[in-house]
Amino acid sequence: MSKKNKSKGSEQTAAVQATEEEVKAAPVEDDFDLLDFDDDPLGATGVSRKSLVIFFLIDTSGSMKGTKMGELNTVMEELIPEIRRVGEADTEVKIAVLTFSTDVKWMYSEPIAIEDFEWARLSASGVTSMGLAFKELSARMSRNSFLNSPSLSFAPVIFLMTDGYPSDDYKEGLKALSSNSWYKFGLKAALGIGNEANDDMLAEFTGTKDTVVHAYSGNQLAQMIKIVAVTASQIGSKSMTLSEENESELSEEDVYAAKQKMLGQQIQELVKQDDSNDVSFDTGW
């Protein structure tokens, strides 16, 4: 890999760094009174966990109405306990759901811890303002908004599901998103539902075709959502094992976007195993 890439990598790292004021280390205390603090040696709070926010961007435009929406609601209800199981116990997993049709709307006003998350069933109507959704996501993916955990965070998982082509200028929204460091480092995946959804357009969002999957039937929809969401939360909620198959010292570029690559590989493997011949979503109505 070229030198240019390396410098690009560190620039991106710098973009998500906190300022000096945000991080105040504990002052060094040499002398202290034996009784001036809670000295119970068994009185500990939980070890500070790394946090992971999983963003679901869900198309709730009119074309999703009916079986697709019903199916999606049911799958998502089932999915929450499953993600809770796969998430590493030392990571605090939170969920945020952004729906887009004519307008964009968050299911809850902030990301909710997976233990407490309850799926609110969605309904569909309106057009597909995906560009607007990208802009809204970009605004919220910030230290001052949804990603405000004081402790360390893993890069977020962002999972887009749609059954159609954007009705607005999605490129403009994507441009806004592209300048967001959390998006750059995030694990991005997309699910196209039915014949109208365009995989090339979705790959523009994910940055790679490997994390774009497609569902043409109800069965497939359930399977794909589970494959993508479970795999992404598994990979997203834990640190990368960096050492595999190496003989020499790893450099920053060796590990750049390693998680996104791993997600792509695993999704492709699972999707291959999962070829079913159900009746298409868009036919036989």
Place this chain on the structure above:
Amino acid sequence: MTELQIGQEVELEYGGKAVVSGVIGSGGQGTVYLVDYNGMSWALKWYDIKKIKDPKAFKNNIKQNITDGAPSNKFLWPRYLTKETEDGTFGYLMELKPESFDSFVDILNTYKLKVDPLTGRATKAPVRFTNLSAMVTAVINIVNAFRQLHRAGKSYQDLNDGGFFINVDTGAVLVCDCDNIAPDGSNFGIGGKPGYMAPEIVRGIAKPDVQTDKYSLAVVLFKLLFRGDPMEGKKVIKDVCLTEASELKHYGSDALFVYDPNDDSNRPVRGIHDNVIKFWKIYPDYIKDAFVKSFTEGLHDPNKRVIENEWQKLFIRLRSEIISCPCGRTNFTSMFEMQDDVTYRCPKCGTTFATLGFSNLEYRLPLYIGSKFYECEIDPNSDDFLSVAGELVENKLKPGVLGIKNISEKTWRAKMPDGMHYNVEPGKGCPIWKGLEIDFGSVVATI
């Protein structure tokens, strides 16, 4: 086909079938199922062989471990291999973890989740050590388990918070996930868990072995005692988002201990690492020094890492330096004042504690009702840190008179105020007085 279904039968290598009855959990290499075999419940680890580099060598290693047997009863060791399925998938049976044990992760989180199987809703139940002695005993047990394993010439390889179950009432420990254990120097593909891996593994320049186990062990001990990550401080938090590159940096070549005495740029941060800040004030210097050594000199020089035997001695001392004051305060002697060289005083209520000094130990045992010493403390050749040898009790017939009860199997000789020496048989005791001498054989204790 890697997943098993409930009700599915799995054939074992030496005959018989295990029937899957539930899922226990899944990890990086496969899934653990609950199975019935010969009328008993067992845990079945079932591999996703795609995630294993060389399944054949991996399986042979497990087979060898089964033949060798566990180093001690602290291990949930592989017991029976299954037959391979057509695509080469296999697994092994191990004993189930008893109900009374909690996972190390739950202890670190201070709670466990109980999920209602019908609604999927989760509730939190607190998990914490019943008393300080149980906690330090758990630490000694962990150290001892790895000492036993390393003495058997094997390394654990993948030492992390998912590898233990602990009984929070007694400090008993069970080491699980024993399938990557291999003869020192061999590796069957596992790297380890980030945060626990030695920096040289993170950097890609070494494979897991006994020396890297020592680093991971120090991390596990630090997490249990200080309830935080030894390398996560101000410097790491500045990155906000833990990307692959920042992990490589902060846990590899640029790893820096939060309390490195020569570099304060990675100190714990208030509001995030409050546990570490608090406990660094509580633990005595000899414990902190051992961690400083492990995480500074030992960080990049594996030969400088603290060995298990050394940890074991330090924690046996720590357990003996617990004072339970009648005012309700229980803490290490480091958190009590010294009235004079041989007397501790509670800073809260002023109660004083005489101490018993042992001829072979550099520390003194504070005396209060319930204080104990162990076989390993009165016999230099003993490694038995679980059997209580003596305990300070109140005489049942003479209330208010305190004495040391002989709980060991040997007869002691005690010097009484009349200057004479008397036998103290097992089950008997002797009153404590200023000038008491107890001869245990090769060790003498004096007040």
